[in-house]
Every structure is written in structure tokens, then in C-alpha cells.
Amino acid sequence: xxxxxxxxxxxxxxxxxxxxxxxxxxxxxxxxxxxxxxxxxxxxxxxxxxxxxxxxxxxxxxxxxxxxxxxxxxxxxxxxxxxxxxxxxxxxxxxxxxxxxxxxxxxxxxxxxxxxxxxxxxxxxxxxxxxxxxxxxxxxxxxxxxxxxxxxx
Amino acid sequence: xxxxxxxxxxxxxxxxxxxxxxxxxxxxxxxxxxxxxxxxxxxxxxxxxxxxxxxxxxxxxxxxxxxxxxxxxxxxxxxxxxxxxxxxxxxxxxxxxxxxxxxxx
Numbered sequence: 038x039x040x041x042x043x044x045x046x047x048x049x050x051x052x053x054x055x056x057x058x059x060x061x062x063x064x065x066x067x068x069x070x071x072x073x074x075x076x077x078x079x080x081x082x083x084x085x086x087x088x089x090x091x092x093x094x095x096x097x098x099x100x101x102x103x104x105x106x107x108x109x110x111x112x113x114x115x116x117x118x119x120x121x122x123x124x125x126x127x128x129x130x131x132x133x134x135x136x137x138x139x140x141x142x143x144x145x146x147x148x149x150x151x152x153x154x155x156x157x158x159x160x161x162x163x164x165x166x167x168x169x170x171x172x173x174x175x176x177x178x179x180x181x182x183x184x185x186x187x188x189x190x
Numbered sequence: 191x192x193x194x195x196x197x198x199x200x201x202x203x204x205x206x207x208x209x210x211x212x213x214x215x216x217x218x219x220x221x222x223x224x225x226x227x228x229x230x231x232x233x234x235x236x237x238x239x240x241x242x243x244x245x246x247x248x249x250x251x252x253x254x255x256x257x258x259x260x261x262x263x264x265x266x267x268x269x270x271x272x273x274x275x276x277x278x279x280x281x282x283x284x285x286x287x288x289x290x291x292x293x294x295x
Contacts, residue, residue: 071237076254112258131256135221139256146267148248149206153264157219157256 076138081130084138085167085174088128093167096121096175101166102153103181110158110183117166119150119175126169127152132178133162159186196290200276207270207294209241211263211278219255235283236261242277243267270294 075087085093102116117127124144129152130137139156150168158164163178195214200207213236220233239251248267263278274294281287 071252076252114262116264134256136254136256139254141252142265143250143252144248145250146246146248147243147269149266149268151208151264151266152249152251153262154251155258155262157258 072141075141077136078138079136081132081137081165084130084136087138088141090167090169090174093174093176096168096177099166099168099175099177101164101177101179103164103179105180106182106184107158108184110160110186112155113158113164113181113183114153114155115164116153117151119168121150121168121170121175124150124168124170128167129154129156130165130167131156131158131162132165134159137165158183195288196278196280198276198278198290198292200270200292200294202270202272202294205270206266206268207243207274207276208266209264209276209278213261213263213280215259215261215280215282217255217257217259217261221255233283236280237283239263239278239280241265243270244275245277
């Protein structure tokens with residue numbers, strides 16, 4: 038009887054160790070700063086509220102450079118430039134993705150209002166750029182037509 | 191993680207540096223299915239990327255799985271001179287991370 042309980046204990050403990058080494062349990066410190074609610078939100082307003090943005094003002098000072106037609110939705114190059122002074126963050130969202138928020142860039146110190154990356158898009162929709170500056174949020178959008186979706190397989 | 195997953199360069203034009211980086215990473219969303227087994231491929235993507243100029247953080251990017259495989263990132267900062275140090279660090283949802291550094295040209 039005693040031997041049986043001892044075996045159970047060791048088996049349970051080794052199971053946890055295997056789960057950790059296989060990466061099933063993510064270290065908490067990594068996830069701490071990452072805004073999970075914003076990234077898992079299913080709609081644009083929910084994603085923005087996860088970032089602490091309630092309303093956005095359309096602005097002509099944000100330029101989105103993205104293709105009009107993206108042949109491959111898995112790789113859509115997006116460049117966002119803004120001349121708004123004191124911009125503290127630039128977020129890139131794909132309106133009709135399952136989780137719209139693709140990337141959020143926090144600008145610090147001498148950073149300029151410029152970021153470029155490549156995102157995945159599920160289907161034809163708008164790419165939305167949101168710029169935070171001086172406690173306000175500004176946005177701009179651009180339609181991108183996607184011929185082959187880039188989420189799922 | 192394979193070493194040297196980051197290709198990094200920084201160029202200087204009138205005191206404004208443009209940093210360009212290419213990172214080798216699968217960027218799995220966790221939604222894609224393996225065609226043979228029908229099981230979902232577990233999520234594996236970069237969550238944060240930080241860029242430093244002479245040790246001062248200028249950009250912190252937070253990414254989801256919606257950033258393309260083998261991500262490309264470019265950003266700019268002011269006050270750059272040739273020879274300034276530029277450092278880029280990424281970390282993913284499995285706790286892997288890597289840092290690369292270069293000098294402004």
C-alpha cells in the first residue's frame with residue numbers, strides 16, 4: 038500500500054516535468070507584458086479596448102502602404118508612417134481576421150513614426166492603423182483584396 | 191532554437207537610422223491543421239521584439255500569430271551616428287529568445 042502511493046506520487050511529478058520541458062506550460066514572466074486580451078479579441082473595437090483605446094479619430098497624417106491586391110494572404114507587406122508628433126504607439130489590425138490585432142509597436146525615446154512588417158490576412162478586408170499620441174488615438178484604413186487567405190491551411 | 195535567426199542592418203540618412211531585420215521563425219498561429227493527421231499545429235510565435243539604440247530601448251513590438259512566417263521588421267529612430275550600436279531581441283510564446291546586434295552604417 039505504501040509502495041503504491043509512493044509510485045503514484047513520483048509518476049505525477051514526472052508528468053509535470055515532461056509538460057514543462059515540452060513547452061506546454063509557458064513561463065509566466067514571458068506572458069506578463071503581452072496584452073493577451075487585445076490579441077485574442079474577436080472584433081476591432083474589442084481589440085482596441087484591450088489596448089486602452091475607446092474611440093479613434095480618422096487622421097490624414099497616417100499613411101498605410103500596402104498592396105491593393107495581395108495574391109498571397111500569408112504575406113501582406115504593410116508599412117505605416119505617421120507625421121503625428123509625439124506618437125507613442127502604432128497598432129496594425131486586419132479587420133476581418135479571426136483576431137484582428139496583428140501587431141502593436143510601442144515607440145520610445147527617439148523612435149520615428151515609421152514601422153514596416155508583413156502580416157497574414159484571412160480574407161479581403163481593411164488594414165487599420167491606429168496611432169496613439171498625447172492620450173488620443175488616431176486611425177487610418179486601407180482596403181486590401183486577398184485572393185488566397187493566409188490563416189489556417 | 192537555431193542560432194543566428196536574425197539578420198539585422200541599420201543605415202543612417204541625415205541622422206535618422208533605418209533598421210531592417212529579418213527573423214527566421216515559424217510563426218504558427220495555433221489554428222492551422224496538419225494536413226496528414228488533422229491535428230492542430232501548436233501555436234509558436236514571437237510575442238515581443240525590442241529594439242535598442244546604444245542600450246536605450248526605442249521600440250517594443252508586441253506580435254500575435256498574424257505576423258507572417260519569417261517576420262520582417264523595420265523601424266526608424268533619430269539621433270543616429272555611424273558606429274552607434276543597435277540591438278534587437280525577440281522572445282516567443284515557448285520562452286525562446288535571441289538577441290542580435292549591429293552598428294549603424
